Amino acid sequence: MMGQSAWALGGIVIVAMLTFYLGWYSSRKAITTPDFLVARRTVRANQNAAAISGEYLSAASFLSVAGLVLKDGADALWYPIGFTAGYLALLLFVAAPLRRSGAYTLPDFAEARLGSTALRRLSTGFVVIIGLMYLVPQFQGAGLTLNAVSSVPAWVGAVVVAAVVMVNVLGGGMRAITVVQAFQYWVKLFAIALPAFVLFAVFFTDQPAKARPLSAAAPPSFTHATEVTVRSPVRLRVAEPVRLSATGAVDGAPANGPVYWGRGLHDVDRGTTLRFPAGASAPVVDGNPPTNALWLHPEAGGARSLFATYSLIFATFLGTMGLPHVLVRFYTNPDGRAARRTTLHVLWLLALFYAFPTVLGALSRLYLPQLLVTGQTDAAVLLLPNTMLPNVVGRLLGAIVAAGAFAAFLSTSSGLVVSLAGVLSTDVLPGRVRDFRVATLIAGSAALLLAVPMTSIDISRSVSLAFAVAASTFCPLLVLGIWWRGLTAAGAAAGMVVGGGLAVAAAVVTSVSSLTGGWASPLLYEPALVSVPVAFLTMVAVSKATSRRLPPDVGRIVLRLHAPDRLGFVKDRDVARFGSPADGRAATDGRHRLLRDRSHR
Structure with a gap:
């Protein structure tokens, strides 16, 4: 065990050091507020796609997808399908118009479209809620990884990830983490693909394992004492x-x-x-398929399982359109056309990645039945290499997987902290670089304080609830705000409060339930099938009731969102407040400096 721990810790240290170096190197040219918030809007489509994929492939993707396949079987495949297909909806309805809005953040878009500062403040509140719901599981996943591969306490992993992320974000904001996240996507792809290929080859040479097919009606069994x-x-x-x-x-x-x-x-x-x-x-935790035949059969749980599946589809397909840390990356593209190309590239990058956790989850059903007993299936990817190959090759593969898992926590946490810091600095603080850094410390520290005391958390459930809140708030705001002229600020606010309130209430109840005996109804774990339609209907109904309060310039705003880029209607908001990218180019001599643009002197 000590040998495996040393290998795994070595891989984690290498990834952390490379992340820190790339963040430091990229931050040297970050000098203005637009650098920190949107990387001067100069990120190329292919680089942005890799950065989005690196940011999006979180602990839920790297660890939990395989764990869900291990315990839930065919029903778990909706997670990778939904995580990927959400970008198709984003490509069709949101990506290009959102970039053409010229906004810096989601609350900025809400105010630009509907002219309401109250709606902007409400949006800020939901950005913080979604960001923390998504960020806390990342820190928890880091603790799980270190604890699974070594005797290091779980809180150490959370502290290490929080420290590295905050240092990088403090140094260069979006400009620094763009390079880091693009690099980390390829690290994660390598770290999940290589073990999948090697271990699948090992399975084909393992005759005892092949003699226990996953299609058998019997439950999984232990290969050894x-x-x-x-x-x-x-x-x-x-x-x-x-x-x-x-x-x-x-x-x-x-x-x-x-x-x-x-x-x-x-x-x-x-x-x-x-x-x-x-x-x-092997016995299994109650609620999971007890036999392999049921494990392979979708919707074996009846009507309740069917409700959960459709609710999950709503949350993942539509929630991607409302995730602040994903949407903020589209503000970094030069124009709407580049935003669409970015989304298209993301689709195939994610599809490529998700093929491998599915394979590892199926192999875990054969080789790690003990995780079905404890319910700690998120550790499957970390433990499988050394279980199937208890030698130096297995230790090396385990180190690669641990390094990839840590890259997942670092990249997703970086995007979430930038998203939270951007909103807090522009909507709560004056919006200077100094304020961005203060907001970074606040966001990272708050998530860390929430993550450390929580000794037990289901990463996939936490992330799916964050998707449900995003799908119930910002998804209807964006879809109706972009494609329906009749949306009013009162309607948008009412829909966000009702839909988001239902989803947040479900998240709070299930969190308390998980810590006090698991008394909550399973239906509350997947609220999107109710909260999303209610949010859309509330926005439409209240907007029609307040139709006289439409923004006076709604025609001009909608034209800007949909007009082709070459017509020149796009104009970035807050240039007077933050300065233009050109101001920053004239101020830098290659060293990292504080904000130089004249608007902050």
Whole structure:
């Protein structure tokens, strides 16, 4: 174990050092507020696509997709499909018009389209909520990674990621992290693709594994004697009787020796150690498919599972259009045409990546059944290489995977911190570079303070709830604001409050439930199927009721959003406040300086 820890920690250190160096190198030319907020709007389409992909492929993508495939099977495939297909909707409806708006942030777009400072403040609040909901799981995932590959406490990983991210963002904002995120996409692709190819080849030479097909009606089984320590109370479903040894508390009674479990449900207390002999059937956490046949069969959970699936589709397909840290990257493109090309490139970059976690999740079903017992399936990608190859090759692959996972946390966290800092600095603070840096410290520290005390979190659930909030707030605001002239500020605000309120309430209830015994209804974990249509309907109904309060210049604004770039209607907002990119070029001599443009002297 110590040898594996050293290899993994070495890979993590290398990625962290390269990230820090690239951030420092890129920050030398960041001198004006537009540099920090939108990288001077000069990022090329292919580079921006790699940066968006690097930012978007978070802990939920690198760790949780494989873990979801491991425990949920065919139903889990909607996650990578939805994460990718969301960019198709963004390409068709939002990307180019959003760039043509000339805004710097989502609240800036809301005010530019509807002329309401109150709506801008409301949008700022939801940007902060979504950003924190997405950022906290990244820090938690970093802790999980370090804890899974070494004996380092989980909070250390969160602190390391927060420190590296804040240093890079403080140094150069969007301009610095663009290069970092583009680099980290390719690191993550390599770190997930190489183990997938190697381990899949190992599987084809492993005759005992091939003798246990995943299509069998039997539950997964242990390939060798396995000891499992339960870190939090679980209720397990046993599909076939199993004999094991337990030390701790099982089914409400002390246990210290042989135990026989018949078919049905069995409770295991925190700290209990279970020892399964080779060939024993693996129980699974209640609610997950107990047999491989059910694991391969979609919608095996009936009407409740069908509701959750459609709700997940709503959240992922539409939530991408409302994620502030994704949308802010489209402000960095030179024009609307480049924004569309960027989105098209992102589609194939994501599709390429998501093929590999699916393979690793299926292999984990064969080789890591113990994770089905504890429910800690997010660790599957980290543990699989050394489990299938307990030698130097497995340790090397494990180090590569750990480094890729850390790159996922760093890149996504960087984008989230920039998004939060940009909104806080322009909407709460005066908007200078100094204010951006203060906002960076506030955003990063707040997320870290929330992440460290939370010892247990389901990364995929947290991220899907963030998608649900985004789909229930900014998605209807953008779609109706871009494509419907009749939207009013009152209608937009009402829809965001109602839809976002429903999604946030569901997130709060499920978070409290997960920490106090899991009493909440499973339907609350996927609220988008209710909250998104309600948000759209509320915006339309209230806008029609307040149709006399349409902005007087709505025709000019809509024309700017839809007119071809070559007609020259696009004009960036807040040039007088922040200065133009040309001001910064004249002020720099290659060294990192504070803001030089005349508007801040």
